[in-house]
Amino acid sequence: MLFKEHPAVILLLSTFFAVLVIASSLDHMAQPNKYPTHRSTPLRERAMGLPFRVLPLLLMFGCALAVTGRAVGAGVLSIVATALLVLGSNLKRALLDEPLLFSDAVLVKACFQHPRFYVDALPLPARVAVLSGLSATVLTIVALFVFDLTHLTRIGGSTLVLRIIGLLLGVSSLLLLRELARTSLPRRLMPFPDYDATMPMHGFLATTSISWLLWLQDRHRPISSHSQAARREPPVGKVPIVVVIQCESFADPTTLMPTKAALPPLPKLEQLRHTARHHGRLHMSGFGAYTMRTEYGVLFGHEETELGFRRFDPYLSAQSHFQDALPNRLKSLFQNRIFVHPHDMRFYARDRLMPASGFTKLVGAAEFDGSAKCGPHVSDRSLGEHLVGLINDAVRKDQSTFIFAVTIENHGPWPEGLSAYLDHLAHGDALLGTIHGALEKCGHPALLAFYGDHRPTIPNAVTPGNGRHTPFLIFEFGTQTLAPRSKQDLTPAGLHHAIYEAILRTQ
Known part of the structure; x- marks a missing residue:
């Protein structure tokens, strides 16, 4: 009865389900995506990693929904963002033998300050791939705005409700991730800072989220290497x-x-x-x-x-x-x-x-x-x-x-x-x-x-x-x-x- 009276709810749920399916498939394309033949992938461990697979997508979807006020538009933007992240990670691995890391986010500002410092370092095929991905993103956003030029100025109706829902989804998924950082689960899933060992089982987005949460745990821990053993007054x-x-x-x-x-x-x-x-x-x-x-x-x-x-x-x-x-x-x-x-x-x-x-x-x-x-x-x-x-x-x-x-x-x-x-x-x-x-x-x-x-x-x-x-x-x-x-x-x-x-x- 609720779904019949509120078709927007059906659209919202079905769109996010589609995002989960499509974005998860894209996420699986990030390298490496297979264990060596001697490694097993127990179902129980995969199940423990499920929150880290869903919450990052929910965070992206919620933020996109808060901006666009439309379920389909938020879904498209979430899928495009996932595709860009996977593309960037695979390009980086091809060049540096390392995927995109959570810490790479701090370089975004530097990319805007000195774009040629990074763009010129890429070979021509990588530049074409990056330019194509960014162009597709811009065209997608433009298409969403052209499709409904009035959606950003709407004050009432379902648009405002969807934006509020998106904001709540984004904030709650981020808070849930931060709460998971207080548990032992992230370190059980990724005991060592090794993306290659974790990505084949849990995927790129989950591994990135887990490593960020573990960084939050590690960043203030004391290091007692040389400060006690070798330090002495010159x-x-x-x-x-x-x-x-x-x-x-x-x-x-x-x-x-x-x-x-x-x-x-x-x-x-x-x-x-x-x-x-x-x-x-x-x-x-x-x-x-x-x-x-x-x-x-x-x-x-x-x-x-x-x-x-x-x-x-x-x-x-x-x-x-x-x-x-x-x-x-x-x-x-x-x-x-x-x-x-x-x-x-x-x-x-x-x-x-x-x-x-x-x-x-x-x-x-x-x-x-x-x-x-x-x-x-x-x-x-x-x-x-x-x-x-x-x-x-x-x-x-x-x-x-x-x-x-x-x-x-x-x-x-x-x-x-x-x-x-x-x-x-x-x-x-x-x-x-x-x-x-x-x-x-x-x-x-x-x-x-x-x-x-x-x-x-x-x-x-x-x-x-x-x-x-x-x-x-x-x-x-x-x-x-x-x-x-x-x-x-x-x-x-x-x-x-x-x-x-x-x-x-x-x-």
């Missing part, structure tokens, strides 16, 4: 000039494509390995992107295994651990602690995070206005000249100085593929030689740490299957207390500890 005395350089996409070309023709080695990297106090391979989880993971590891010294679900974007929860950042640990030793990056400091919120991490000065894009570029970004040569100036200034004024520099030249895109990347890579190698030479000649105790943040992603050339490690080197100059030369692989967090101990040793 001694007072003659302090070195310290330069740490994170070089964009810097990798050893001889290891990039082991199954293909060997690439020639970098001259400075090959030469200086023999004089480095410590060198080896820097192992990381990311490939082709996520500079902030490596940067955070080196600055804060926290292993990804300790971070839990914070590992995907550790800067999102960095405010809980500022005391562990390298410049804060060394603030009693270094008068000047300078962060240098010739790009927009708003990326990863460096403009806020770096001062809180203990840096006394930030040198960003404005200081490099008029500097030479190589490709679309400030050249490594220009950055090297600026760093040499900071080194000479520290020597002249006899000021204790810690410099952490992040390069940008080799970010890409590489229109000519591998050959363009190798040209920029050679400039990173020259930067290593420039700063090494400047510190060697400065006549002051000094330390240099140089490493790559991640490997490049170059379709049909450099792929994740060939490895993810980059080289690192640590040099000590003008000190009587030298550590024996060693070759040992490290994680970014391990490099943090190696740099810290090397600084203390140079006293």
Whole structure:
């Protein structure tokens, strides 16, 4: 009787049922969507994941209903949004061997601020796919508005009721998800931050929701790695000039494509390995992107295994651990602690995070206005000249100085593929030689740490299957207390500890 008197209720329920069926089918297309043959998918575990499959769709449907005031329009928008998310996730996996993550949402603002920074990094087929998806979304929204130009101005009737229902659905589904975060269910379904192990059973939207809820649980948990075990007050005395350089996409070309023709080695990297106090391979989880993971590891010294679900974007929860950042640990030793990056400091919120991490000065894009570029970004040569100036200034004024520099030249895109990347890579190698030479000649105790943040992603050339490690080197100059030369692989967090101990040793 109720359905006969209120056909809108029938339409609303049937539309959401259609959304569940169609969107779930689309969701299943996100890769990976199958377990290895030796894995089983118990029905009970699938049933436990049902709330995480339904609630994200209910949230999207409710929000769309609150905006449009029409059940069919909300259903169409929900299906299109799901399709776009799955498309984006599969494109990202093809490029970076990683799906879309809940933490990627923070990059939306950066995409609007610097769209070419991301669009130019995509190969042509991916650009076409993204443009087609966005065009379909715009056309869908336009079609909904043209179909009924008056629906946004209606005050009474079923439209207002549907908007209220949509608002209630959206809010209640979000609150239910947040309540689930207080239970043990999310961690039972996803005990480790591994999308590939969870997506085949529960799907992309559910896995994304679960990982977000577990991030909410993890973000304020204390980390007791080095703050208690290795922290000690640095001694007072003659302090070195310290330069740490994170070089964009810097990798050893001889290891990039082991199954293909060997690439020639970098001259400075090959030469200086023999004089480095410590060198080896820097192992990381990311490939082709996520500079902030490596940067955070080196600055804060926290292993990804300790971070839990914070590992995907550790800067999102960095405010809980500022005391562990390298410049804060060394603030009693270094008068000047300078962060240098010739790009927009708003990326990863460096403009806020770096001062809180203990840096006394930030040198960003404005200081490099008029500097030479190589490709679309400030050249490594220009950055090297600026760093040499900071080194000479520290020597002249006899000021204790810690410099952490992040390069940008080799970010890409590489229109000519591998050959363009190798040209920029050679400039990173020259930067290593420039700063090494400047510190060697400065006549002051000094330390240099140089490493790559991640490997490049170059379709049909450099792929994740060939490895993810980059080289690192640590040099000590003008000190009587030298550590024996060693070759040992490290994680970014391990490099943090190696740099810290090397600084203390140079006293």
